[in-house]
Amino acid sequence: xxxxxxxxxxxxxxxxxxxxxxxxxxxxxxxxxxxxxxxxxxxxxxxxxxxxxxxxxxxxxxxxxxxxxxxxxxxxxxxxxxxxxxxxxxxxxxxxxxxxxxxxxxxxxxxxx
Amino acid sequence: xxxxxxxxxxxxxxxxxxxxxxxxxxxxxxxxxxxxxxxxxxxxxxxxxxxxxxxxxxxxxxxxxxxxxxxxxxxxxxxxxxxxxxxxxxxxxxxxxxxxxxxxxxx
Numbered sequence: 001x002x003x004x005x006x007x008x009x010x011x012x013x014x015x016x017x018x019x020x021x022x023x024x025x026x027x028x029x030x031x032x033x034x035x036x037x038x039x040x041x042x043x044x045x046x047x048x049x050x051x052x053x054x055x056x057x058x059x060x061x062x063x064x065x066x067x068x069x070x071x072x073x074x075x076x077x078x079x080x081x082x083x084x085x086x087x088x089x090x091x092x093x094x095x096x097x098x099x100x101x102x103x104x105x106x107x108x109x110x111x112x113x
Numbered sequence: 114x115x116x117x118x119x120x121x122x123x124x125x126x127x128x129x130x131x132x133x134x135x136x137x138x139x140x141x142x143x144x145x146x147x148x149x150x151x152x153x154x155x156x157x158x159x160x161x162x163x164x165x166x167x168x169x170x171x172x173x174x175x176x177x178x179x180x181x182x183x184x185x186x187x188x189x190x191x192x193x194x195x196x197x198x199x200x201x202x203x204x205x206x207x208x209x210x211x212x213x214x215x216x217x218x219x220x
Binding site: 004031033035040041042043044045048050058059090092094096099100101102104105106107 | 117119122145147149156157158159162164165199203206207208209210211212213
């Protein structure tokens with residue numbers, strides 16, 4: 001069964017803390033994505049990567065950075081967490097030779113106090 | 114710029130009644146459209162793609178380029194259809210999502 005795994009399901013952090021969200025996929029997918037999911041706003045793309053060490057800004061990259069040192073792993077970093085970054089974060093992956101389908105992780109719910 | 118609009122945040126229907134979720138898009142090229150579904154406590158997953166023109170779990174969606182719409186329909190809703198539904202538009206390999214519609218099917 002193909003899988004996208006997000007290491008932390010629930011996190012509580014304080015304002016100003018550095019936060020790491022980790023995502024691993026076991027499908028050898030080239031493309032990986034980070035979205036945030038907010039009620040009434042849907043999913044908004046933060047960053048994506050189409051290859052190792054490559055990254056592209058999505059629609060809302062401010063306050064975030066990413067790292068992709070290995071093909072299977074894509075990390076989202078909040079350098080200095082703020083309360084408006086309280087949200088559900090979804091990682092996803094896809095392959096270039098596929099149907100365009102994104103495979104999602106279960107999500108990481110981050111609360112910033 | 115591409116955009117996906119789902120005008121209904123909430124949709125409540127009775128079991129056995131038809132259900133239609135609206136999705137409109139703006140895109141300058143040839144669109145590829147998807148419907149994703151998220152059941153309670155489950156991960157977001159693909160429901161159907163317009164290219165495949167298939168029916169999944171009784172749902173169908175037709176791409177109407179003239180009206181720039183991709184509405185999702187099911188003639189007889191079931192309680193297990195209660196979920197959050199997202200319409201999505203592909204640009205290269207990125208997806209832009211609508212705001213989502215929460216569907217509640219009442220017995």
